[in-house]
Amino acid sequence: MLPKSMTVIEAREAGGPEVLVAGERPVPTPGPGEVLIEVAAAGINRPDVLQRQGLYPPPKGASDLLGLEVAGKVVALGQDATRFKQGDEVCALVNGGGYAEFCVAPEATTLPVPDGLTLEEAAALPETVFTVWHNVFERATLKPGEWLLVHGGGSGIGTTAIQLASALGAKVMATVGSAAKVKDCEALGAIRAINYRAEDYVEAVREITSGHGADVILDMVGGDYIERNLKAAALEGRIVQIAFLKGSKVEIDLIRLMMRRLTLTGSTLRVQPPETKARMAQAIEERVWPLIAEGKVKPIIDSTFKLVDAAGAHKRIDDPEHIGKIVLAVK
Template identity: 55%
Template sequence: MATEPAQSQPLTQDMMAVAIPVPGGPEALVPERRAVPVPGEGEVLIRVAAAGVNRPDVLQRLGRYPPPPGASDIPGLEVAGTIVAVGPAVDAALAGQAVCALVAGGGYAEYAVAPAVQCLPVPEGYDIVEAAALPETLFTVWTNLFERAYVVTGDTVLVHGGTSGIATMAIRLCNLFGIRIIVTCGSDGKCQAARDWGADHAINYRDADFVAEVKRITDGAGVQAVLDMVGGDYLPRNLACLAPDGRHVSIAVLGGAKAEIFIPQIMQNRLTLTGSTLRARSVAFKGLVADELSRTVWPFVAEGRLRPAMDKTFPLKDAAAAHARMEAGDHVGKIVLVVV
């Protein structure tokens, strides 16, 4: 085991990173020079090739989602690249390996530290930029749809935001595990894009009542689970989509943090309401998830059967443009920053 972070040290002591000096619009993302971080116990230093852009990054930029204690103030929750140094209690053999990693912050930079247990190997021949688009959505969908909602082969699920990074990952995982998936989108074009990606059904929520459509699609039976990032008035409508013993999982509240529900409906149909956030969970928990993913999902990655839906890439220095695209809502799949 290594005792010093001395393997394949970076060739520079400082790096370019994208910071948020003052919260605000996309222009609040400012490239600046930072010291290259040093990996601590159980950590590795990654020379970043690409970093995924996620909705929590936007919320952090707006000042609504501060990093958890001890995490970097640099945004970015997922990276892919090459391990160039390891900290104490990390196998020195990891140096030089291509990995993708879930991080609690620090991804928008030329170098980032990550707990070794939150890294997954990038298979030979797998696009490193695509690999950067995997961790955040994969960890999120797996823990919430497959673990908290415990969906299984033969189930039907409803996922909102049908062309988002989360939903496109959910679509692909449902395809791989024999689960029927219904998504909602805000336009016919996005509905078609979701179907092209693998959704069994896509509902344009601007033109149709998604509750009625779910009932029609399921012949009145409802779905076994709903994965929701909207909240607000979607919650009671989501509950109306659930079959008896159905599970509702909240992962964001983009449409509002409060909702009014009819409690007897939950009792009569034996519904389960749950939810989670990922960023503040412990390294131990995320390591357990990574281990489960390596056994159950990573074989599909190695075979090339699990790839993220890719929207557009931007140079790291143009992170502001990447955020502007995300906020415009025109993207289909993941937006990724590339270190060039």
């Protein structure tokens, strides 16, 4: 029998990590096409930080609790939810509510835990893998043999993009902020990691690719990187913007966009229609899950914190020295 209440993490106001405090709420009930997951672990992502700061409100109808990915056991099924049964170990992409002992998830974006992974490792997958798959392979159509430049190579997104692109036959470069991260990213499959504190990544990309440039650029930095990406891109290159750590309001000269026939695009995952996410989930299970089971792609876990220490976990994700994902251990 399920308990009536559960421990959750609430943001008592917009602000720093210290606004995250433990609270108590009723255990939710799954609706049509949903499953209820007893959460073993929840991944922490940059959108959680933005929501904590009051800059990224949840979409209409979503939980106000932080947390966009969870892993655990299915403990209840909503109407028309037929794929999983109680007791199945799963991980799921959700629109919110992950920082809790129980979380409702759409069955369409709930996937079995890949073979060989713990629940904590599985909790680090959904938000990151969905983001990389959609932006790098669907929107930017990265192909085997092409050059991919990943900004923020040491992040959860970055470490996933490096591994997945390498496993699918692309040649990967990454920008990082320390010599230690250079080694980490090259160990994950990057042909070259560029320490942006020590060298100009535009010049480095030209040198590494023998003047060709990056066919695809995945950028979460923004700011002055936006115009510099136009210089680093190959002819008919595709640049995908997924975040703006250095700001989104910039002045750029778009003549390079025209002259080099570049594509500049971007997306957010959370507000995508359910049917779009369901399609992504199917493609990811078919194309990515086997790579994880074979050990060619793995979640990189920086550190794990207890659920009640979500504030400590957010302090860690705010630390630029972290590499990979940070996870909340709920059970």
